[in-house]
Amino acid sequence: MSSNPLTPRQIVEKLDKYIIGQHDAKRAVAIALRNRWRRQNVSKELSEEISPKNIIMIGPTGVGKTEIARRLAKLDNSPFLKIEASKFTEVGYVGRDVESMIRDLVELAVNMVRAEEQEKVKSKAAEIAEERLLDILLPPKPAEGKVSDLIVDRTPEISDAEPLQQTDTTREKIRRFLHEGRLDGRFVELEISETKSGPMIEIFSSSGVEDMGLNIKEMFGNIFPQKKKRMRVKVPEALEILAQEEAQKLVDMDKVTKAAIERVEQSGIIFLDEIDKIVGSDTPHGPDVSREGVQRDLLPIVEGSTVNTRYGMVRTDHILFISAGAFIATKPSDLIPELQGRFPIRVELDSLGKEEFVRILTEPHNALIKQYIEMMSTEGVRLIFSEDAIEEIAEVAAVVNERTENIGARRLYTIMETLLDDISFDAPDMEEKEVTIDADYVREKLENIVEDEDLSRYIL
Ligand SMILES: Nc1ncnc2c1ncn2[C@@H]1O[C@H](COP(=O)(O)OP(=O)(O)OP(=O)(O)O)[C@@H](O)[C@H]1O
Numbered sequence: 001m002s003s004n005p006l007t008p009r010q011i012v013e014k015l016d017k018y019i020i021g022q023h024d025a026k027r028a029v030a031i032a033l034r035n036r037w038r039r040q041n042v043s044k045e046l047s048e049e050i051s052p053k054n055i056i057m058i059g060p061t062g063v064g065k066t067e068i069a070r071r072l073a074k075l076d077n078s079p080f081l082k083i084e085a086s087k088f089t090e091v092g093y094v095g096r097d098v099e100s101m102i103r104d105l106v107e108l109a110v111n112m113v114r115a116e117e118q119e120k121v122k123s124k125a126a127e128i129a130e131e132r133l134l135d136i137l138l139p140p141k142p143a144e145g146k147v148s149d150l151i152v153d154r155t156p157e158i159s160d161a162e163p164l165q166q167t168d169t170t171r172e173k174i175r176r177f178l179h180e181g182r183l184d185g186r187f188v189e190l191e192i193s194e195t196k197s198g199p200m201i202e203i204f205s206s207s208g209v210e211d212m213g214l215n216i217k218e219m220f221g222n223i224f225p226q227k228k229k230r231m232r233v234k235v236p237e238a239l240e241i242l243a244q245e246e247a248q249k250l251v252d253m254d255k256v257t258k259a260a261i262e263r264v265e266q267s268g269i270i271f272l273d274e275i276d277k278i279v280g281s282d283t284p285h286g287p288d289v290s291r292e293g294v295q296r297d298l299l300p301i302v303e304g305s306t307v308n309t310r311y312g313m314v315r316t317d318h319i320l321f322i323s324a325g326a327f328i329a330t331k332p333s334d335l336i337p338e339l340q341g342r343f344p345i346r347v348e349l350d351s352l353g354k355e356e357f358v359r360i361l362t363e364p365h366n367a368l369i370k371q372y373i374e375m376m377s378t379e380g381v382r383l384i385f386s387e388d389a390i391e392e393i394a395e396v397a398a399v400v401n402e403r404t405e406n407i408g409a410r411r412l413y414t415i416m417e418t419l420l421d422d423i424s425f426d427a428p429d430m431e432e433k434e435v436t437i438d439a440d441y442v443r444e445k446l447e448n449i450v451e452d453e454d455l456s457r458y459i460l
């Protein structure tokens with residue numbers, strides 16, 4: 001099965017490249033991930049007995065809960081689905097039923113496995129595609145006449161007519177031209193089967209019919225014969241299209257779905273965001289569905305049950321659930337008891353202050369400061385942030401979070417936008433191609449806004 005050689009320590013290290021602090025949460029998800037690998041390596045009987053230790057991440061808004069999950073997903077080869085718990089409604093109401101997340105996860109895994117399989121047959125598919133293209137350029141049984149008339153008009157190199165019986169060598173010649181890129185500018189006509197389903201079917205599937213586990217696309221596929229599409233494309237693109245089509249043909253979809261289901265069952269991860277939104281008393285007004293009802297619907301899936309999908313039955317016993325919520329007015333203990341028991345691991349994320357902001361601005365691979373510098377360099381503008389400027393920005397973020405609402409690191413986004421508003425606008429027209437942002441610049445741009453609480457509420 002899927003091997004996940006990353007140790008918990010390595011997982012944390014990888015997460016450290018993007019998320020500052022929040023060590024407990026990283027640790028918890030790292031252990032959970034490693035446990036899946038451990039479970040797959042214990043004896044078969046025992047591995048059936050080991051259930052995942054699901055996690056609840058608790059912490060204020062904007063401190064990295066979703067970010068941790070997102071990065072985790074990229075680390076691991078497991079099928080990973082992130083979904084907002086608040087999207088679900090109780091069975092019988094309009095909206096998504098909870099089982100749809102398993103279907104989505106399977107769909108995702110099928111795509112994943114299919115892509116992997118296609119990658120494996122890539123070179124073979126490319127070979128076949130080349131032959132097919134040569135067939136198009138040089139039909140196998142050309143009618144009487146000169147081969148050159150059929151295929152190589154305007155190509156002086158082979159325009160000196162060759163007799164028919166030399167088709168094979170002509171084919172090799174064209175193959176050579178193809179490899180040398182000399183045919184790249186030529187157009188060929190392709191006939192390919194349409195793989196995309198029509199718009200009508202899309203409408204159906206988004207209206208929830210797919211949630212009944214029906215294989216709508218296939219049903220329609222059988223009613224309407226597969227459409228063929230003719231298109232004129234240049235040679236390199238034709239090769240790509242043909243290779244794609246061949247790769248699809250070479251992949252055994254039965255095997256793919258089987259492997260995908262196996263992968264979901266053995267190593268699927270569902271990140272259930274905003275779980276606090278399905279906790280607590282229901283609002284008395286509006287067509288709100290019972291949140292507790294959603295929790296009850298969730299229970300069998302988290303506990304382990306069988307869900308019917310268009311690819312077959314999927315057992316959910318070993319899927320790992322990581323949930324997250326701010327839990328401001330509510331607590332995890334407000335969840336229905338049965339569900340609480342299924343989320344034994346609780347980790348709290350810390351709220352972020354000035355020190356963390358300084359690091360978030362500069363350290364992560366995708367740090368905001370780096371982003372702005374890169375963005376401006378596309379305009380030929382060299383943006384320089386002095387150290388005290390970054391301190392100042394972090395300070396402002398912390399102060400505004402304290403005075404208005406604490407939105408965590410998201411505050412940095414609004415502040416940076418405001419700070420760089422003028423430069424963003426003027427960059428293409430600037431004479432001076434180097435701009436240094438120091439603490440004075442930051443104060444000058446932001447002081448008035450920060451001091452006026454109402455103003456900062458609106459702008460920052
Ligand atoms: N600890 C952190 N390190 C680096 N970046 C962070 C950190 N916390 C938050 N961010 C940045 O802030 C943004 C918002 O964070 P995230 O989406 O993880 O918030 P959240 O904790 O899920 O909040 P919510 O409860 O509102 O969903 C992210 O895009 C991320 O770039």
Ligand SMILES: [Mg+2]
Binds near residue numbers: 066
């Ligand atoms: Mg979030």
